[in-house]
Amino acid sequence: MHIAILAYPGISPFLLSTPLAVFGEPFLEAGHQLSVCANPGQLGGIGGLALTTHWPLARAHEADVVILPGWRDADEPVSADLLEVLSEAAARGALVVGLCLGAFGLAAAGLLQGRRATTHWRHTEAFARRHPDIQVEADALFVDEGAVLTSAGLAAGLDCCLHLLGRLMGTGEANRVARHLVAAPQRAGTQAQLLKQPTLGSSGARRLSEALEALRADPRYSPSLDELAAHVGMSRRNLSRHLRERTGGGLKDWLRRMRVAQAQAQLAAGARGLESIASRCGFADAHALRAAFRTELGLTPMQWLAQQPPGSRE
Known part of the structure; x- marks a missing residue:
C-alpha cells in the first residue's frame, strides 16, 4: 500500500508530523510506501523552518491513500495543483483524507458533496456557509465517510489517523501505535471538539487520572458515581464536572x-x-x-x- 502526504509552502510542521508519526513506523516496517509529496523547492514552515521533500506532487497519483494535512488559511483558496491531485485520487478510487483545514481542499475538489464532514471548530460555520451541500458535523473530532475522511483541529488529526490505521491494518495495530505515541486509543470520532481541561497538576485531576487508569486495568469494576467521587475525594457534582471536561461525557x-x-x-x-x-x-x-x-x-x-x-x- 502507498500513502501520499501532500505538502505545500507554509504547512504546519505539527500537522505534517501527525500522519508521519502514525503511518511512518508501522507502514515502513510492513513494507508499505509512505511519500511526502510537494512541488519542487523549499517549503517554508512556521518560525523560519525550511522543509524539503524528495517526491513531487505527481507521485501522489500512484498512491492508495492521499492525505492533505491542513491548509494555510480558511479564507485562502486551496491551490489548483493540490485540488488536481485530490480530484484525480478520488476518481481512481483512492482513499482521500483532509485533516483540519484540509477539509476545505476536499470540499473545493468536489469530494464532499452530499456527505458528512468536519473541520476545525473555529471555521465550521464558514465551512457550512460556503458549502451548503455538505452536512457539517461541527462537534465531531473526525468523520469517516468511507472513501473520504475529515478531521477537526491539530490533535483531532491524530485521532483520525489512528482510526484510519485501524481500518487499514486492524485495531490491534492501531492500539499498538497509540500506546507507542502515548495517545488514547478509544477516542471516538463523535466526541466533542471543545473539552475544557482540568487544571494541570491539580490534586483532583491527578486522582481522577489514577482512578480512570485503574478502571482501564480492571474494566470489570463498575463503581457508581458516588463511589468514584468518594474514592477521588470529590463531591458528586465536582466529579461530574471533571469527567465532562476530561472525556466529554459522563462515567457510563x-x-x-x-x-x-x-x-x-x-x-x-x-x-x-x-x-x-x-x-x-x-x-x-x-x-x-x-x-x-x-x-x-x-x-x-x-x-x-x-x-x-x-x-x-x-
Whole structure:
C-alpha cells in the first residue's frame, strides 16, 4: 500500500508530523510506501523552518491513500495543483483524507458533496456557509465517510489517523501505535471538539487520572458515581464536572467506550466467545457487549471483526 502526504509552502510542521508519526513506523516496517509529496523547492514552515521533500506532487497519483494535512488559511483558496491531485485520487478510487483545514481542499475538489464532514471548530460555520451541500458535523473530532475522511483541529488529526490505521491494518495495530505515541486509543470520532481541561497538576485531576487508569486495568469494576467521587475525594457534582471536561461525557459513557475498545483489541488479537470477552471487559453478558458495540460503532462485534483486514491481529 502507498500513502501520499501532500505538502505545500507554509504547512504546519505539527500537522505534517501527525500522519508521519502514525503511518511512518508501522507502514515502513510492513513494507508499505509512505511519500511526502510537494512541488519542487523549499517549503517554508512556521518560525523560519525550511522543509524539503524528495517526491513531487505527481507521485501522489500512484498512491492508495492521499492525505492533505491542513491548509494555510480558511479564507485562502486551496491551490489548483493540490485540488488536481485530490480530484484525480478520488476518481481512481483512492482513499482521500483532509485533516483540519484540509477539509476545505476536499470540499473545493468536489469530494464532499452530499456527505458528512468536519473541520476545525473555529471555521465550521464558514465551512457550512460556503458549502451548503455538505452536512457539517461541527462537534465531531473526525468523520469517516468511507472513501473520504475529515478531521477537526491539530490533535483531532491524530485521532483520525489512528482510526484510519485501524481500518487499514486492524485495531490491534492501531492500539499498538497509540500506546507507542502515548495517545488514547478509544477516542471516538463523535466526541466533542471543545473539552475544557482540568487544571494541570491539580490534586483532583491527578486522582481522577489514577482512578480512570485503574478502571482501564480492571474494566470489570463498575463503581457508581458516588463511589468514584468518594474514592477521588470529590463531591458528586465536582466529579461530574471533571469527567465532562476530561472525556466529554459522563462515567457510563466513558466506561462503555473504554470497554468497547478493550473488546475490540481482544477480538483483533484472536479471542473468541462473546460471553468470555464480555466478562473480561466488564460487560454483564454478550447481549450488553453487542448493545455497546451498536451504540459506539453501529455494528455488532462480528460485523466489526469482519471489516478488519487480514493479518491485523496483534
